[in-house]
Amino acid sequence: YGCSIRVPLVAAVLIQRWYRRYMARLEMRRRYTWNIFQSIEYAGEQDQLQLSGFFSFMLDNFTQLNGNGPDLISQLLEPVVDPWLDREICYNLIPVPESYTGPRLSFPLSVSDTNALLAAFKDQQILHARYVLQLLYETKKLLKQMPNIVHLSTSYTNEITICGDLHGRLDDLLLIFYKNGLPSAETPYVFNGDFVDRGKKSIEVVCLLFAYLLLYPDYMHLNRGNHEDHIMNLRYGFTKEVMQKYKTHGREILQLFQDVFSLLPVATVIDGKILIVHGGISDQTDLDFLSTIERHKCLTWNSLCSVPPPAPPQHDREWKQVRGADPAPPPPPPKWRGPPSAPFHLLSSLREVGDILWSDPKTHEGWSPNTFRGRGCYFGPDVTRRLLLQHGLQLLIRSHECKQEGYELCHGGQVITIFSASNYYEEGSNRGAYIKVGRELLPRFYQYQVSRATRKLTLTQRYNR
Amino acid sequence: MMKNKQRSEPVVPDVHKTIKAAFEAFDYESNNRVDVREIGTIIYSLGCFPTQADLHDKNSRDSPVQVEDQTGCINLEKFLPAMTKVLMEHKFPSVPEDLLLQAFEVLDKENKGYLEPEQLAKYMTQEGELFTQEEMDEMLTALADHENNRVYYKDLLNQWTIDPDM
Numbered sequence: 001y002g003c004s005i006r007v008p009l010v011a012a013v014l015i016q017r018w019y020r021r022y023m024a025r026l027e028m029r030r031r032y033t034w035n036i037f038q039s040i041e042y043a044g045e046q047d048q049l050q051l052s053g054f055f056s057f058m059l060d061n062f063t064q065l066n067g068n069g070p071d072l073i074s075q076l077l078e079p080v081v082d083p084w085l086d087r088e089i090c091y092n093l094i095p096v097p098e099s100y101t102g103p104r105l106s107f108p109l110s111v112s113d114t115n116a117l118l119a120a121f122k123d124q125q126i127l128h129a130r131y132v133l134q135l136l137y138e139t140k141k142l143l144k145q146m147p148n149i150v151h152l153s154t155s156y157t158n159e160i161t162i163c164g165d166l167h168g169r170l171d172d173l174l175l176i177f178y179k180n181g182l183p184s185a186e187t188p189y190v191f192n193g194d195f196v197d198r199g200k201k202s203i204e205v206v207c208l209l210f211a212y213l214l215l216y217p218d219y220m221h222l223n224r225g226n227h228e229d230h231i232m233n234l235r236y237g238f239t240k241e242v243m244q245k246y247k248t249h250g251r252e253i254l255q256l257f258q259d260v261f262s263l264l265p266v267a268t269v270i271d272g273k274i275l276i277v278h279g280g281i282s283d284q285t286d287l288d289f290l291s292t293i294e295r296h297k298c299l300t301w302n303s304l305c306s307v308p309p310p311a312p313p314q315h316d317r318e319w320k321q322v323r324g325a326d327p328a329p330p331p332p333p334p335k336w337r338g339p340p341s342a343p344f345h346l347l348s349s350l351r352e353v354g355d356i357l358w359s360d361p362k363t364h365e366g367w368s369p370n371t372f373r374g375r376g377c378y379f380g381p382d383v384t385r386r387l388l389l390q391h392g393l394q395l396l397i398r399s400h401e402c403k404q405e406g407y408e409l410c411h412g413g414q415v416i417t418i419f420s421a422s423n424y425y426e427e428g429s430n431r432g433a434y435i436k437v438g439r440e441l442l443p444r445f446y447q448y449q450v451s452r453a454t455r456k457l458t459l460t461q462r463y464n465r
Numbered sequence: 466m467m468k469n470k471q472r473s474e475p476v477v478p479d480v481h482k483t484i485k486a487a488f489e490a491f492d493y494e495s496n497n498r499v500d501v502r503e504i505g506t507i508i509y510s511l512g513c514f515p516t517q518a519d520l521h522d523k524n525s526r527d528s529p530v531q532v533e534d535q536t537g538c539i540n541l542e543k544f545l546p547a548m549t550k551v552l553m554e555h556k557f558p559s560v561p562e563d564l565l566l567q568a569f570e571v572l573d574k575e576n577k578g579y580l581e582p583e584q585l586a587k588y589m590t591q592e593g594e595l596f597t598q599e600e601m602d603e604m605l606t607a608l609a610d611h612e613n614n615r616v617y618y619k620d621l622l623n624q625w626t627i628d629p630d631m
Contacts, residue, residue, distance in 0.1 A: 011568035012593035017514050018565050019604060022625040024509030031490040362494050364536070 034404075037425040042372055083259040083296040084144065091133035094249065105131045107138055109215045114182075117211055121170060121204040122458070129249035132207065136256040139210045142217060143263035148295045149287060150221055150268045152190070157219065159438040160270060162190045164399035164407075164418035165225065168199025168237070171450040172421050172432050173208065174458040179448060180434065183212040183220045190268050192399045192418065193225020193278035193357070197236035199421070203245060210260070224264035225278040226357040226375075226400070229299065233257075262296040266356050269393075273441055276397045280359030280415075281387050282352075282377045283367050290352055297346065298353035360401060361415050381411040388414060395443070397435065406433025406447045422449040477549065484548050487511055488541055498538035504530055511548065513557035517594040562626045569618040579615040 096104065102125045103116035120127065127135075152160065161180055166173055181187040195209055196202035212220045226232060233239045233254075242257070243250040267290065268276040275287075358376025365380040384396060396415045402424045408417045422432035431447045448454070487510050491503040499507065505520045508529065522528040529547035533540050551557060572588055573580055582605050589596040589604070596604070608621055 008571060008588060009592050011571040012588045013516075014560050014565055014568040015572075016589060016594045016596060017516070017560060018625050019600075020505070021509040021514060023603075024506040027506050028487065028490060028510040035490060364494065364496065 034425070034429070037429070038402075041425075083262040087255065087259070091130050091137060094128075094130035094133070096128050096130050100128055102126065102128055103131070104128075105135065105211075107134060107214075109211055111215065114208075114211050114215055117208060118174075118177075118182075121201070121208065122174065126245055127203075127207060129246050129253060132203075132246070132253055133249065133256060135207060135210055135214070136253070136260055138214055140256065140260050140263060142214060143260060143265075146263075146265050147291065148266055148293060149291050150265045151272070152188075152221065152268060152270045154271055154437070154439045154441070157188045158186050159436045160188050160190060162192060162276060162397055162418060162435040162437070163420040164192050164433075165194035165402075165421050166191070166199070166205050167194055167227070167421045167424070168196055168202030168205055168241070169421045169450070170199070170201035170204045171455055171458070172448075173205050175422075175432075175448050175450055175454050176420065176434055178454075178458045179446065180436075183216055185216070185219055188216075188219040188221070190221045190223065190270075190276055192268075192276055192397070193223045193264075194227045194399065195222075195225070196238040197227045197232060199237075200241065202238045202241050206257075221268050222264055223268055223276060223278055224261065224266050224295075224357065228261035228264055230258045230261075258299075259296075262299055264295075266290065266295055266353055270437065271441060273393055274395045274397060274437065275388075275391070275393050277356045278398060279355070279357045279376055279400045280361055280398050281379055281383060281396065282355040282359055283379070283383050283386070284348075284352060285355055285387055286352070287391050289348070290356070293345075293349035293353070295349075295353065298350050358400075361398075361410050361417075363410065381414070384411045384414050394441070397443075402430055403433075404430045406431040407435070407445050416443060477553070480549050480552050481545060484511065484545055484552070485541070488544060492541070497541040498533070498536055499541075499544075501530070501532050501537065501539055504539050504544075508548070508551075508557070511552065512559065513551065514559050515557040519557055562622065565626070566619070566622055569622070573618070578619070579610075579617045582614060582616055585616055 103113065103120045105113045105117070105127075117127070154160065161176075163176060183189050189212075191209055195206045199205070209220070209222060213222060227236065227238075238257075239254060242254050246253050266277065267287070269287075270276070355376050358370060358373055359379055360370060360373070360376070361384070362378040362380055365382045367377050367379045367383050370376045370378050388394060388396065394414075396411075397418060398415065399418055399420075401417055401419065402421070403417055403419050406419055406422065409415070410417070416435065418433060418435050419430070420432045420434055422430060424430055428449075431449045433445055433447045435443045435445055437443050487507045488497075488499060491499045491507060505515070508515050508520065519528075520530060522530055523532055527547055527550060529544050529551055530539065531543050531547070532538065533543075569580070570576070572585070586601050586605065590598070590601055605616075608616060608624075610617060
């Protein structure tokens with residue numbers, strides 16, 4: 001560029017080159033910031049790896065013992081108070097003062113109750129502890145009747161709307177309801193886990209979801225996420241929020257929440273073709289086996305083992321990464337479980353639920369332990385292909401990871417990530433999205449982003465009976 | 466990021482560190498691989514001004530844009546030495562800022578101090594290393610003065626030529 005530019009062509013080139021460089025720098029800065037946010041997000045979760053290593057050591061040694069070994073493991077693994085059992089919660093005895101201006105729910109719930117809840121939460125009110133407890137008590141009763149995997153059909157409903165992580169973002173939930181409609185026979189929903197933690201309105205979000213679940217059990221479906229869990233809640237804010245908002249009855253409320261969380265179904269299937277789980281899958285995932293487990297026993301404390309259960313003597317199992325270059329990938333190892341009451345069965349359940357709630361898809365083939373999170377695994381397109389084929393499915397919808405556009409496809413379109421908390425890392429970091437599927441089973445994506453303007457809109461929403 | 470030190474020569478270990486840092490930002494699976502579509506962003510962010518031809522040159526031995534057969538990605542193993550060479554030898558030389566100003570002034574034939582968006586769009590999408598429609602829309606949305614329907618290019622210059630401290 002020795003001489004000055006006279007020709008528009010050269011001028012254009014210079015401008016184009018500078019512009020592209022400028023945009024690249026912006027993109028690079030955005031990437032760095034995103035990576036920092038993600039590291040901070042997952043750094044805490046990696047601590048559990050330490051504990052899991054200790055735990056596996058214990059398990060390895062105990063399982064060698066004859067007779068006593070299995071019992072000791074069961075004691076160690078099963079929760080102190082079985083979530084299945086009824087707790088002595090006397091919500092009836094909790095007085096609600098005259099001065100309380102919040103919603104007074106009456107069970108069974110009706111549309112006026114859910115409308116009252118919506119209005120109250122938009123108005124920053126707090127639902128009285130007595131009603132929270134009663135809501136949770138009724139939800140627990142309902143969930144006990146549900147299977148581990150819920151099957152839906154589009155022949156009885158209109159399009160089904162599928163939402164991802166909300167993480168206590170009430171504004172996003174309200175925006176979804178505003179854009180898409182409240183849950184009803186015309187507008188059935190599946191919420192794919194992670195309703196609580198991190199955001200400031202986890203209680204409001206989850207109470208609304210449970211209320212609609214009670215109101216329309218056929219049109220409202222909730223999957224468990226990895227944050228519907230006592231240890232995660234301790235660490236990531238839900239426990240704190242409950243204790244702050246409910247100073248007298250916080251503990252009771254938390255206990256009931258944990259029971260309810262452990263009873264949430266772990267998967268939903270639409271038309272036998274679309275599988276919806278919170279995290280993902282592993283090569284061990286077997287939907288038939290998953291239907292038989294006792295899901296309320298699969299809690300974090302006992303699912304810290306991220307290693308496979310002790311292998312029966314004749315098989316040698318190892319963590320393997322199968323490269324795409326291999327001409328014929330080896331067949332998956334046989335899934336030996338043992339009888340349902342045996343500790344191996346429980347260990348397998350723990351591991352499978354862990355995989356369902358924690359795994360992430362990756363582009364390279366094969367699978368490996370998810371060292372980033374300390375639980376679940378990374379699964380490649382071949383794992384997806386195999387599972388979908390095995391069960392006659394055509395699509396896996398999952399959440400668990402924040403995506404800039406609110407959704408992302410991978411594995412040749414066989415996996416969709418859907419994430420519904422906009423501005424998750426910071427104002428403007430990402431959009432939220434939801435999916436709608438109808439009878440033709442083609443997903444359609446709807447995006448949004450919460451802002452001051454949208455908050456004003458949803459506050460003045462009128463909702464119909 | 467590497468500051469534009471044209472007087473002192475960069476030291477190789479520092480160069481390696483800088484290149485790796487930029488590469489890692491797009492290595493989503495921590496397997497030293499980056500989608501070939503992101504490589505332009507990485508090269509630009511390292512202070513270079515590659516041409517479009519440079520960015521699509523998969524054939525020259527020394528090109529940093531060589532794609533791995535199996536994965537369709539760029540591997541750090543090949544990228545690092547090739548990109549180091551690029552930086553040490555100033556292969557994609559920078560365009561000085563005053564030339565950028567002159568470039569705009571050439572397009573602004575009547576010396577108005579601004580360009581009409583349609584005018585700029587015509588040049589960008591029909592001359593030189595053509596913008597895609599998407600790039601054009603993006604540029605105009607972000608940069609045009611929407612009230613007066615003008616692009617004040619001196620302001621653009623300031624924005625584009627700031628060396629962000631990364």
